[in-house]
Structure formats: structure tokens, C-alpha cells
Amino acid sequence: MIEVATTWQQACTALAGGDYDTAFNVLDSAMREAGTHERARIALYVASVHALYGEMATNEVALALREARMLDAALQTEPLYVALMAELDARLREGEATPPPAAVRETADPLARFHAMCALALAEKPQEALDIALPSTELPEHLRWRLRSWQADSQEQLGHTTDAIHLYGEAAHLTSGLNRAIMLQEQAALMLTVGQTAEASAALDQARALYTGQEPDEGLNLATWYYLRAQAMLNLEQPDAAHEAIKEAARLEREHGDPSYGVALVRGQILTHLGLQEQAIAAFEEALKLASEPDRPYANHELGVALLDLDRPVDARERLEAVLQDPEYPYLPEVLADMAECDYRLGRLQEAQQTAEQALAQGAVVPASLVLGSVALDYYHLDDALEHYERVVREAAPDSRDWVTGHQMAADVMAQQGFLNPAAAYAHAQQALAHTPESDDWHVTLRDHLRKAEALMGSGGRTLN
Numbered sequence: 001m002i003e004v005a006t007t008w009q010q011a012c013t014a015l016a017g018g019d020y021d022t023a024f025n026v027l028d029s030a031m032r033e034a035g036t037h038e039r040a041r042i043a044l045y046v047a048s049v050h051a052l053y054g055e056m057a058t059n060e061v062a063l064a065l066r067e068a069r070m071l072d073a074a075l076q077t078e079p080l081y082v083a084l085m086a087e088l089d090a091r092l093r094e095g096e097a098t099p100p101p102a103a104v105r106e107t108a109d110p111l112a113r114f115h116a117m118c119a120l121a122l123a124e125k126p127q128e129a130l131d132i133a134l135p136s137t138e139l140p141e142h143l144r145w146r147l148r149s150w151q152a153d154s155q156e157q158l159g160h161t162t163d164a165i166h167l168y169g170e171a172a173h174l175t176s177g178l179n180r181a182i183m184l185q186e187q188a189a190l191m192l193t194v195g196q197t198a199e200a201s202a203a204l205d206q207a208r209a210l211y212t213g214q215e216p217d218e219g220l221n222l223a224t225w226y227y228l229r230a231q232a233m234l235n236l237e238q239p240d241a242a243h244e245a246i247k248e249a250a251r252l253e254r255e256h257g258d259p260s261y262g263v264a265l266v267r268g269q270i271l272t273h274l275g276l277q278e279q280a281i282a283a284f285e286e287a288l289k290l291a292s293e294p295d296r297p298y299a300n301h302e303l304g305v306a307l308l309d310l311d312r313p314v315d316a317r318e319r320l321e322a323v324l325q326d327p328e329y330p331y332l333p334e335v336l337a338d339m340a341e342c343d344y345r346l347g348r349l350q351e352a353q354q355t356a357e358q359a360l361a362q363g364a365v366v367p368a369s370l371v372l373g374s375v376a377l378d379y380y381h382l383d384d385a386l387e388h389y390e391r392v393v394r395e396a397a398p399d400s401r402d403w404v405t406g407h408q409m410a411a412d413v414m415a416q417q418g419f420l421n422p423a424a425a426y427a428h429a430q431q432a433l434a435h436t437p438e439s440d441d442w443h444v445t446l447r448d449h450l451r452k453a454e455a456l457m458g459s460g461g462r463t464l465n
Contacts, residue, residue: 002030012140082101100119105132121153127158149168223257227245422457
């Protein structure tokens with residue numbers, strides 16, 4: 001006589017150790033020996049295990065559920081069956097799926113509640129997924145880290161990045177091996193989005209130590225590790241190390257799967273940082289080809305900026321206009337500022353000023369102010385130009401390229417004004433000079449401004465002849 005609960009417990013023990021083959025063997029053996037009603041129940045557990053494989057096992061889940069209802073039609077009202085059907089529906093029909101009913105979300109069966117939560121998260125109903133009461137201790141061990149992972153995904157959908165980071169950390173703590181590496185990488189990816197580069201690097205270091213080279217699924221996950229490593233290195237101003245990492249990510253993708261949009265995009269960003277603009281454009285064009293519809297605006301924006309860096313404002317404007325067609329793109333103010341830069345380079349000063357003012361009003365303070373400063377200089381409105389460049393200095397990240405440009409231009413405008421405030425001019429020139437290499441044409445100009453401002457300060461501020 002087969003005890004279904006005992007069989008499921010044996011399978012869960014194997015799953016806790018990551019031994020899926022043994023788990024399926026336990027369930028298959030029981031299926032051959034059990035009576036009809038017991039076989040139907042075991043088929044639901046088979047579907048539950050297949051569901052852990054995600055999209056790649058939808059056929060297997062569907063077949064197991066079909067077998068369950070053919071063996072016992074009454075199971076179609078069971079919470080676990082309904083929850084598994086809802087999860088399968090969410091994977092197959094995405095936004096059109098029918099969510100699990102309230103009775104299933106509140107059932108006493110924690111396994112059914114788990115799959116109901118998965119269904120809601122997949123159906124992009126993250127708050128409803130999080131509202132399901134499901135203490136991890138009620139679940140089999142192999143589902144506890146997955147519970148935290150789904151909860152992290154739901155928090156991420158809601159924009160609660162800090163909560164998601166903590167939940168991925170919990171998920172990593174609750175599992176081991178490659179699964180732990182994957183959770184650490186998910187955590188690191190979110191840390192990078194909020195500027196926690198040091199923390200992300202530490203998580204990636206932990207993840208890398210978990211790769212053994214023995215598991216067949218390591219290849220693409222290791223590609224993701226190198227992709228994230230490249231981003232971290234770029235954030236730490238180590239573009240050469242970032243370049244090596246992204247090349248390895250691309251190699252692993254080719255070896256174990258297909259090229260991805262993300263790797264191509266980051267490769268373009270790194271090449272831009274290295275000053276290899278032509279190669280960067282090729283990478284961004286590849287990213288655009290690989291991009292899904294929601295990702296296309298990001299690729300077009302990067303491509304537009306790269307074309308602008310190559311002084312191809314007409315081509316850049318075409319790409320940026322394409323981005324503006326997506327009202328959901330989160331960086332539309334920056335796109336407007338880039339459009340203003342295109343207009344400025346094309347000699348359309350009035351259009352550049354209007355677009356830059358619009359970008360400034362919408363929050364793209366630094367890039368819009370740089371354009372407005374350039375326009376004001378062309379009109380020889382020196383006071384306005386200085387106001388814009390000093391705003392850049394205040395708002396830009398210290399030591400960034402825009403911050404240095406703001407100091408350079410502020411010092412230059414003050415020189416054109418006749419050093420009315422020599423101490424301020426000296427300060428701007430000094431800050432800019434500290435970040436301007438001797439090979440740059442600005443170096444000589446800034447030293448000259450520094451010398452003249454210093455002389456004026458020494459003479460009590462009298463204007464030099």
C-alpha cells in the first residue's frame with residue numbers, strides 16, 4: 001500500500017539535496033504501484049516538481065495535470081490542482097491568464113498557496129502575490145529559498161528595491177551551490193541599479209566561489225556573472241577590467257546559448273568609456289537587433305548618445321526621436337537634453353534652448369544646463385552662461401566628466417568677464433585643472449586662467465591691463 005504523504009516526503013528529501021533524478025524516481029515508482037486515487041494525487045506532486053523548471057517544462061506540467069484529472073476528475077476542484085493550473089496558465093498566456101481564486105490563496109495547503117503565489121507573480125500581480133500568508137517553515141525545504149526568490153521578484157516589480165535585495169539575500173542563505181550563486185547574482189544586479197557597487201562586488205565574489213565547473217547549467221549562469229562583473233568594474237572606473245569581463249560573458253553566451261541584448265548593451269557602454277566610439281556603435285546596433293520591445297528605447301538612447309559623441313547629430317536625432325515615441329521610458333528628460341544637444345550642434349540655437357529648458361524643467365538638470373550654457377555663450381550672454389555652468393558644478397557627481405566640464409566652462413566664462421571674482425575663477429580653474437590631463441588643450445587655457453586669477457588676488461583684485 002502506497003502512502004502518498006510518505007512518498008511526497010521522500011521526494012522532498014531528495015529535492016532538498018538537489019537530487020531531482022531521485023525525486024522523480026520516487027514519484028514514478030509510487031505511480032506504478034499505487035491505486036487510482038493515490039496515483040492522481042501523486043501526479044499533482046509530479047506537476048509541482050516539473051513547475052520548478054519554469055517555462056522549459058510547461059509541457060510536462062500540462063501532461064501531469066492532465067493525467068491527474070483523468071485518474072480522478074474530482075481533483076479539479078482541489079486547491080493544489082487549481083493553483084498549478086493558474087501557474088501554468090500564467091506562463092502560457094501571460095497577461096491574459098486567470099488568477100487563482102481567493103479560496104486557493106487562503107487554503108490550508110501551503111504547497112497550493114506557494115503555486116498560487118507563483119501564478120500571481122507571473123501574472124504581474126505582485127502585491128496580490130505578497131499578500132498570500134505563507135511562512136517559509138510551512139513549506140518543504142526545497143521551496144523555502146524559492147519562496148523568498150518569488151517574494152523578491154514581486155517586491156522588485158513594485159519598485160521596492162531594498163526589500164528585494166534583502167529577500168534575495170535570504171534566498172541565498174536558504175540554499176546552496178549553483179542556486180545560491182544565482183540568488184547572489186540577482187541580489188548583486190539590484191545592488192548595481194541603486195549604486196551599491198562595493199556590496200554588489202562582494203556578493204559576486206561569494207557567487208564566483210560557488211562555481212565548480214561540474215554542473216551542466218553553469219555556463220549561462222557564469223555568463224551572467226561576468227556580465228554583472230563588467231558592470232561593477234565599469235562603475236568602479238576600471239574599464240579595461242570591465243572590457244575583459246564582458247568579452248568573457250559574450251564568449252560563454254556563444255558557447256552555451258545565444259547572444260543577449262544585455263551583454264551587447266554593456267559592451268557598448270564599456271567601449272564608449274574607452275573612447276572606442278565606432279566599436280561602441282556596432283555593439284549598440286547589435287543590442288538593438290537583440291532587444292525585445294520594452295528594451296528598444298534603452299538601446300536607441302545609448303546609440304543616439306554614441307552617435308552624438310561621434311558628432312553625427314542628424315543620425316543621433318533620428319534615434320532619440322524613436323525613444324520619445326515611448327511615453328513609459330524612464331529617462332525621457334535626458335533624451336530631451338540630448339535632442340537639445342543635437343539641435344545645438346546643427347546650429348538650431350532657438351530650438352536647442354527651448355528643448356533644453358523643457359528638459360531642465362523635467363529634471364535633466366546637468367545635461368540640459370550644459371546645452372543652455374553653450375547657447376548662452378553663443379549669444380554672448382555671459383551672466384546666463386555662468387549661472388548654467390555653476391548649476392552643473394553643483395548638481396553633477398564630483399569628479400565626473402560633466403562636473404569637470406562645468407568647472408572648465410565656469411572658469412572660462414569668468415575670464416571672459418574680466419575676472420570680476422578672481423577667487424571664484426581661481427577655484428573653478430584649480431578644480432578643473434586637477435582633472436585635466438596635460439595633453440588636453442584645456443590644460444594650457446586653465447593654467448593661464450589660474451595664473452591671472454592668482455595675480456589679481458595678489459594685487460587686491462585690481463584689473464590687469
